[in-house]
Amino acid sequence: MSTAAIAALTAILLVGIASTVIGIVGHRARRTSDFLVASRNVGAGANAGAISGEYLSAASFLGIAGLVLSDGVDALWYPVGFTAGYLSLLLFVAAPLRRSGAYTVPDFAEVRLRSRGLRLVCTAFVLVIGWLYLLPQLQGAGLTVATVTGLPAWTGELGAGIVIVLSVMFGGMRSATFVQAFQYWLKLTAVTLPVIVALVYFLGSGHTYDRPAPPSFPERTTVDVHTGVTLQAGQDVTFTAAGRIDGRDVAPTEPQTWTAGSRHVVGEGTDLTFPAGSAVPVVAGGPVADDEWLLPLSGADPHQLLGIYSLIIATFLGTMGLPHVLVRFYTNPDGRAARRSAVYVLAMIGVFYLLVTLLGALSRFYTPQLLVGGQTDAAVLLLPTAVLGSGTAGAVLGGIVAAGAWAAFLSTSSGLVVSLAGVLSTDVLRGKRLSNFRFATVLAGAAPVALALGVTQLDFTETVALAFAVAASTFCPLLVLGVWWRGLTAKGAIAGVLAGGILAAGAVGVSLAGIAGTGVLGVLLYRPAIVSVPVAFATMIVVSVLTARERPTDVDAVMLRLHAPERLGLSRDAVSGRDRAELDEPAPDERAAGPA
Amino acid sequence: MSTIEERRADTGTVYERVQAGPEFADLRRRLRRFVFPMSAAFLVWYLAYVLLASYAPEFMATKVAGNINVGIVVGLLQFVSTFAITTVYVRFANRHIDPAAERIRQQIEGPAR
Numbered sequence: 001m002s003t004a005a006i007a008a009l010t011a012i013l014l015v016g017i018a019s020t021v022i023g024i025v026g027h028r029a030r031r032t033s034d035f036l037v038a039s040r041n042v043g044a045g046a047n048a049g050a051i052s053g054e055y056l057s058a059a060s061f062l063g064i065a066g067l068v069l070s071d072g073v074d075a076l077w078y079p080v081g082f083t084a085g086y087l088s089l090l091l092f093v094a095a096p097l098r099r100s101g102a103y104t105v106p107d108f109a110e111v112r113l114r115s116r117g118l119r120l121v122c123t124a125f126v127l128v129i130g131w132l133y134l135l136p137q138l139q140g141a142g143l144t145v146a147t148v149t150g151l152p153a154w155t156g157e158l159g160a161g162i163v164i165v166l167s168v169m170f171g172g173m174r175s176a177t178f179v180q181a182f183q184y185w186l187k188l189t190a191v192t193l194p195v196i197v198a199l200v201y202f203l204g205s206g207h208t209y210d211r212p213a214p215p216s217f218p219e220r221t222t223v224d225v226h227t228g229v230t231l232q233a234g235q236d237v238t239f240t241a242a243g244r245i246d247g248r249d250v251a252p253t254e255p256q257t258w259t260a261g262s263r264h265v266v267g268e269g270t271d272l273t274f275p276a277g278s279a280v281p282v283v284a285g286g287p288v289a290d291d292e293w294l295l296p297l298s299g300a301d302p303h304q305l306l307g308i309y310s311l312i313i314a315t316f317l318g319t320m321g322l323p324h325v326l327v328r329f330y331t332n333p334d335g336r337a338a339r340r341s342a343v344y345v346l347a348m349i350g351v352f353y354l355l356v357t358l359l360g361a362l363s364r365f366y367t368p369q370l371l372v373g374g375q376t377d378a379a380v381l382l383l384p385t386a387v388l389g390s391g392t393a394g395a396v397l398g399g400i401v402a403a404g405a406w407a408a409f410l411s412t413s414s415g416l417v418v419s420l421a422g423v424l425s426t427d428v429l430r431g432k433r434l435s436n437f438r439f440a441t442v443l444a445g446a447a448p449v450a451l452a453l454g455v456t457q458l459d460f461t462e463t464v465a466l467a468f469a470v471a472a473s474t475f476c477p478l479l480v481l482g483v484w485w486r487g488l489t490a491k492g493a494i495a496g497v498l499a500g501g502i503l504a505a506g507a508v509g510v511s512l513a514g515i516a517g518t519g520v521l522g523v524l525l526y527r528p529a530i531v532s533v534p535v536a537f538a539t540m541i542v543v544s545v546l547t548a549r550e551r552p553t554d555v556d557a558v559m560l561r562l563h564a565p566e567r568l569g570l571s572r573d574a575v576s577g578r579d580r581a582e583l584d585e586p587a588p589d590e591r592a593a594g595p596a
Numbered sequence: 597m598s599t600i601e602e603r604r605a606d607t608g609t610v611y612e613r614v615q616a617g618p619e620f621a622d623l624r625r626r627l628r629r630f631v632f633p634m635s636a637a638f639l640v641w642y643l644a645y646v647l648l649a650s651y652a653p654e655f656m657a658t659k660v661a662g663n664i665n666v667g668i669v670v671g672l673l674q675f676v677s678t679f680a681i682t683t684v685y686v687r688f689a690n691r692h693i694d695p696a697a698e699r700i701r702q703q704i705e706g707p708a709r
Contacts, residue, residue, distance in 0.1 A: 076671040083678045084642065091631050091685060209663045295657055296649035296667045305650055312642065336694065339686045346682050350675045357672075361663075563624055564700055 004390050007399035008148035015186070015406045016163045019179050019414075044337045048344030049181030051328045055086070055345070056187055056352055057133070057412035058140030061405050063461030064353065066376035068360025069367070070286045072293035075360065077308055078461050079353035081315025083346060085468070089320040090342045096483045096562040098338060103327055104423055105475050112482045112562075114552050115490035118497075123427040125474045125501050126323050129467050130420040132508065133322065134448035135455070136463040137409040137416075140377070142452065144405045147378045148398060157452045160406070164413045165445035168421065169438045180415065183407035184348065190404020191355045191380070194397060198362040198387045207365055209290040215280045215368035222273045223372040225266050231372065233258040234288035235279035243270025272372065280368040293364070303523045310527035311465060317533060318468030321475030323423070324415035359383060377460050381405065413445075420444035455512045462526065466508045473500030473532035477540050483562055486555055492544025500536025504528045623696045630688055638681055645670055 060082070067075035102108035106122040109115065138157045145156030167179065214234030225243070238257045241250045244267030250256060252273070258264060263284050266272070274280075287293040297304060319325055363370070363379035366386040370376045384401055388394035418441075425440035474497045481488045481496075507528035515525075524531060552558070649656055649667065656667035 073667050073671055076668075076674070080642075080671065080674040080678075083675055084638070087638070087678050087682055088635065090682060091635060095689075210659070294663065294665055294668070295653060296645075296671070297653070305646065308646055312646075316639075316642075336690065339689055343679075343682055343686050346679045350679055353675065354672070560620070563627075564620065564697065 002390060002395075003392065004385055004395040004398050005149040007395040008402040009145075011399035011403035012145070012148075012406045015183075015403045015410065016159070019183070019407075019410050020163055020167045044340040045344065046178065046181050047328070047337075048341040048348060049184045050178075051325070051341060051345045052348040052352070053180035053182075053184030053187070053407075053411040054324055054328065054415040055082075055349060055412070056184070056408055057464065058137045058405070058409050059461040059464035060349075060352065060356060061187060061191070061408035062140055062143070062377045062380050063136070063459060063464065064356045065360035065363060065380045066370075066378070066459060067461055068357050069363045069376045069379045070283065070371060072287055073296045074304070074308070075461075076357065077311055078315070078465070079357065081312055081468075082319070083349060083353065085315045085317070085319025086325075086342070086346060086349070088316055089325065090339075093320050093479045093483055094338065094342070097326065097479065099564070100558075100562055104323060104419065105321065105326065105478065106423060106427060108482065109478065109493065112552075112558055113488065113490040113493055114554075115494070118490050118494050119427065121494055121497050121501075122475070122478070123423055125470070125497065125505075126423045127420060128501070128505055129321065129471050129474075130323050130416050130444070131448045131451060132467040132470060133324075133464060134413055134416050134445075135451055136458075136460040137413045138448055138452040139463075140460055141406065141409045143375075143377060144381060144402055144409075147381045148402045154453055157449060160409050160413065161445050161449035164410060164417055165441055167410075168414050168417045168445075169441045180411040183411040186407040187404045187411075188348075188352060188355075190401050190407070191352065191359060194380070194384050194387070194401055195355050195358050195362070197397060198366065198383060199358070201387050202362055202365060205365075209294055209361075209364070212289050212291050213279065214282065214288050215290060215364055215371065217274045217276060217278055217280060217368060218366075219276045220274070221276075221369045222271055223369050225268065225270045225272065225373055226375065228266065228268045229374050230263055230265050230284040231258075231281040232263050232284040232288055233260060233279065233281040235260045237274070237279050237281060239272055239274045239278065241266075241270060241272045243267055245270065280371050282371040283374050286371075290364070303520055306520065306530065307523045307527050310469075310523070310530035313533050314465055314469040314472045314527065314529035316472075317476040318470075318472035318529070320479055321471030322467070323419035324412070327419050327422075328415075356380070417441060417444045455514075458511065463512075465527070466511065469527065469529040469532065470501060470504045470508060472529050473504035473536045476533065477536045481537070481540055481544075486559060487544050487548065487551065488540070489544045489547045489550045490552075491547045491550060492540050492542075495543040496536045496538075496540025499539040500532045503532040503535060507532070617700075619696065619700050623693065623700065626692055626696065630685070634681060634685065638677065641677055642674065645674065 060079070064075060064079055067078060097108060100108055100111050102111045105126060106119045109118045109122045138160055139153075141160035142153030142156040145151050145159070146153040236257065236259050238255055240252045240254075241256050242252045243250065245256065246264050247267075250270075252271075258281065264281075282288055287295075297308075359380055363383050363386075367379050367382045370379055370382070381398070381401060384397035385394040388397060421437055421440040421444045424444055425436045429436050429440055477496050477500065478493055482493070507525045511525050648670065656665065656670070658666045660666060660669055
């Protein structure tokens with residue numbers, strides 16, 4: 001193992017140990033509400049750090065830079081959408097939901113519509129969305145370990161799963177808040193340092209992207225193509241290969257020549273060796289030359305506009321349905337603090353996305369070989385050694401980046417696992433004791449680990465976008481109509497959630513199974529939101545109108561509670577009764593302990 | 597808290613009165629009048645980027661400095677606008693929504709203790 005690998009592994013282990021120790025020793029969870037919402041007494045600053053720490057996942061840390069590397073400006077849609085989705089959550093549902101006293105979407109469904117059936121449907125989709133979102137986190141952990149140490153990917157996936165479950169099991173949300181705030185600052189450091197270093201070198205090199213040529217290999221490079229891929233050459237390129245190209249076996253002894261603009265199918269496991277200075281062929285469909293890459297909508301796919309609209313809908317409306325994001329609004333002492341947190345959060349994630357975008361742009365110069373294998377998600381991880389070499393400086397910087405990447409997986413995953421464990425223990429296991437939360441935590445963490453070991457690995461950002469699409473097609477209509485429309489009925493809500501959810505989740509299932517369609521259908525399978533979200537809204541409204549007689553009788557009181565001010569005595573913790581009942585010791589009034 | 601608990605026993609009328617009252621209607625109207633136009637404006641700005649990219653690529657390719665073109669600048673401005681809207685919303689809520697909400701609270705619970 002090289003110095004760089006040892007440094008990175010040490011850094012990863014340190015992050016894992018630190019997170020677990022803070023989780024276990026820092027704050028022992030005592031009560032269920034500690035476990036779920038940190039007793040609502042976390043300050044705005046710490047909470048904003050935690051929200052940002054939790055929100056910036058593998059997709060943000062690795063995925064965005066990877067997409068910028070391959071797609072250029074078009075990749076900006078993801079971070080812009082992730083940020084905007086947060087805004088729509090704040091504008092439409094955050095405050096009313098907070099006042100409803102429901103911690104989760106299933107809780108909200110029950111408070112608003114008094115339907116056990118709807119509650120169960122929501123529970124099922126919380127699990128689907130949560131597990132789908134956990135999948136790229138674990139795969140990211142696997143990729144990080146494999147890239148920086150050369151160990152097999154499953155060790156990282158399993159290791160991350162164990163650390164997450166342990167830290168959540170013994171700490172819950174209260175400790176998660178501080179762990180996540182710490183992890184945000186770690187992540188920010190881990191992208192800021194390489195950006196500064198690489199930018200200095202890049203500006204010194206005098207390189208420009210404003211040229212009609214593809215990137216080139218800085219030195220003789222061998223690329224191992226893991227999965228079969230179609231490559232497009234931007235300029236004539238001569239290289240040697242061992243494996244299969246265009247359906248026939250090739251040996252390293254016969255040099256291959258691809259002419260400019262030609263496309264070639266490269267088989268799984270093929271090694272391609274390019275001499276220094278030769279042009280980089282890229283995965284077909286994306287921009288080839290650097291100056292194309294600088295422009296929006298530069299790819300060759302005729303349906304990319306449809307894909308972008310669908311992505312905008314999914315990210316803009318999906319954020320409000322993500323279980324780990326929603327619950328965070330409860331950890332502030334009051335609505336004012338919650339709003340202040342939101343502003344901090346947008347600043348914090350905005351800065352982070354800007355830096356990651358820059359990293360992606362820089363990696364086009366330093367790690368162009370990733371464009372060949374299609375594994376662009378590794379760009380951030382490989383950049384430090386590509387810029388500084390594999391000596392001590394490169395190893396240290398690489399270690400910091402690997403630690404930041406792990407912080408990203410751990411923070412997002414622990415937030416998700418807390419939320420999923422909460423839902424599992426209340427609705428599926430029907431438990432009343434804290435030990436049930438612990439069992440639920442194991443279950444919440446084990447399922448996605450099994451999934452991660454089994455399914456096709458897409459780009460992380462793509463997988464996360466699938467989770468957003470399912471959330472936008474199910475919980476967004478439920479929350480928006482539930483908060484703003486008195487006419488919603490339980491039957492309408494169930495029908496809408498099922499219609500949108502089955503469409504979106506079905507498309508997601510097909511994508512994850514590795515089946516790719518072509519043309520419009522192919523785009524919709526990866527980006528179903530443009531169809532499934534309107535279907536969900538329409539179904540919900542039509543069925544509600546048809547069953548208008550079944551409107552809950554207390555709709556006026558509930559709507560007043562949602563829209564009237566807090567501290568009216570109208571807001572109640574939906575779980576507080578359950579919570580109190582299971583306590584042996586009398587509960588101190590924890591809200592009094594928070595800043596007023 | 598006991599006073600609220602007592603009130604809750606016969607709150608049906610209080611809810612209905614507040615629900616029908618002008619203050620509550622006003623509160624919801626103010627909020628809606630802010631939230632929906634704001635979201636519409638933001639969506640338009642968002643879609644403007646996509647439309648510009650697809651129908652005015654030359655404009656997006658206009659060079660600003662070095663590797664930076666108009667497309668990149670407009671893309672990054674999307675972050676700035678999101679942040680700006682949030683800041684405006686928070687100010688609006690602190691200035692207009694909270695006081696209105698406080699008035700309704702007093703109406704239900706009596707003057708602040």
